[in-house]
Amino acid sequence: MVTFIKVEMIEASQRKHLQEETSDWRLDPRMESQRICHELIQPRKSSDRKIIAGLSMILLVVKKLRGEFDVMRNKERAREEECERLQVKCEATMTEMMLESQKWAGYQQSLSTLESKVTSLEAEKARIVSSAILYGRCRAYEQVADMKEPFDLSKVKGYRSSYKKDHTQASNDFSIATFPGLDEFVAYPLAPIEVLLSKKPPFLQRHVPSRTQVLLRTS
Incomplete structure (x- = not known):
């Protein structure tokens, strides 16, 4: 726009200068011919200037658009790279x-x-606990049943038939045995216990070997 204004100002000054010189050209035919040639050439120059100015403006616009296009293309490329990433x-x-x-x-x-x-282990655990309880009860029942049965000495491990005779003899001896200490305790319940214990029955008294027996054993 500024270029167009400058071109118009130059043309106006040139037209003014030509108007001042027309009086001299009319007096001289040679000058008149030069004036005519100048007038024919001058519009062509002005039109060329306008074309050049227009082309310059177009080039500037194209350059600006190309720069904007490059910026947009770079942005688009960066956007595509970002999208790919x-x-x-x-x-x-x-x-x-x-x-x-x-x-x-x-x-x-x-x-x-x-x-x-x-879950299966819990079920197995419950079954084992139930079995253990049942086994314990059965074992207790068996023990009670065994306690109710009469004691049979012959079933004891290592039992011999001669033990029965010895057992019977011991029972008989115990039944006919006498306990003078107990009789004395019953007769004198207020006597000191030390006195009663000092009077041991003959079968409970410890046998003290004589001196002759001791000498024989050591020799």
Whole structure:
């Protein structure tokens, strides 16, 4: 726009200068011919200037548009690169999430298996406890039943037939045995216990060997 204004100002000054010189050209035919040639050439120069100015403006606009296009293209390229980077990141995230879901699915399956095993073990534990209680009761019943049965000495391990005779003889001896100490205790209940204990019956008194027996044993 500024270029067009400058061109118009130059043309106006040239026209004014030509008007001042027309009086001299009209007096001289040679000058008149020069004036005519100048007038024919001058519009062509002015039009060329306008064309050049227009082309310059167009070039400036094209250059500006090209710069803007380059900026937009660089932005678009950067946007595409960012989209590709985000796509790769998204795919990696999706793959990781898929692996995590598969891992959690495996954990869930393992947990279900463990829960089923724990349930079966709890049932087995209850069965074992019930069996132990039942066994204890049966054992107690057997012991009570054994206690009710008469004692049979012949069933004792290492029993011999001669033991029965000895047992019978001992029972008979005990039944006819006398206990003077007890009789004295019954007769004198207020006597000191030390006095009663000092009077041991003959079968409880400790046998003290004589001096002759001791000498014979040492020799």
